[in-house]
Amino acid sequence: MNDAILKPAWYVLHVKSRFENVVNEGLVKKSFEAFLPKIQVRSRRRDRRKMIQVPLFPGYLFVRTNLDPHLHLEIVRTVGAVRLVGNRTGPPVPVPDDVVSSLRIMVAAEKAVTTGRRYSKGERVMVTGGTLGGVVGVFSQYRGKGRVIVNIDILGQFAAVEVSEDDVITLPEIIS
Template identity: 30%
Template sequence: MDGGTNPSESCAADREADLHWFLAQLKPGGFKLATRNLARQGFETFMPFQDITRRRAGRLHADTRPIFPGYLFVRILPDASGWRSINSTYGVAKLVALEGDRPTEVPRGIISDLRARIGTDGAFLPAREFAVGDGVRVVAGPFANAIARIDALPEKDRIFVLLEMMGRQVRAMVQPRNLELL
């Protein structure tokens, strides 16, 4: 037998990695400062990002934005008693506490679901597969912010959409990561 890991151990490790995540509210512009200081304290952090394109002064600008702006997921091990130090970490406003003074744990499965939606190129993928006829919004590229309808799905990494331009429908190819369902 090779030195690989046991599949049941791997599943247990995945389940364990999904446990004990909390949500920290960030101070304005505090993402880099918070992640750096939390890492110094030994906390694991996670924030999913999405590529977008915005039109400013008549020009297209590619940008990356957080899926949950102003918030950062922080993993706190159950035996870690220093979770209170997160509230005084530079860049962090506070841990989200829905009831009382103890932080509220993120429901199990959320982090693993989010991580599963990050592609090999780091792009955030849609929640489900697209289907012909679905209404979508283009979030990145030259057609950013346009509303379209899916026309064809020839390959996994490209989608043909129908855009309304100048009074008629125009067919364009778009990468799935640049679309979001309506």
């Protein structure tokens, strides 16, 4: 194997939903260097208001390893692990050390960290929460303070609704 491939680097590990802590602990028990960046957010439950620690990137964590086949197999055999992230046809893609260092500094600072993705105008979305849960529409614009406008096509016309950005997900493109 090529020496460049066997050089230790950080990789992104995709894990099962809500298995981030389980996988992180499993990797540490196997003597891997793992990093699960967490942030504090207010619990969304209505019956209590408390701050909880949640993964910064749900479904993902970082693991430092070389791409030795034996070690790669040990990583993906960890309960809850899915795969190392990379190109579909190529090997996993390493994450630069300075990116992981920056993430460590950000989560250690205990300042508000916001994540998410920007929606593009015309992108198909679905409202997942609130009274409009299940409504499918087209992203129109950002309104500020976490609010977005979603257009819903009805009988050749549209109705626009303002909802929380947290209650909107992107729908996959439909191939006809």
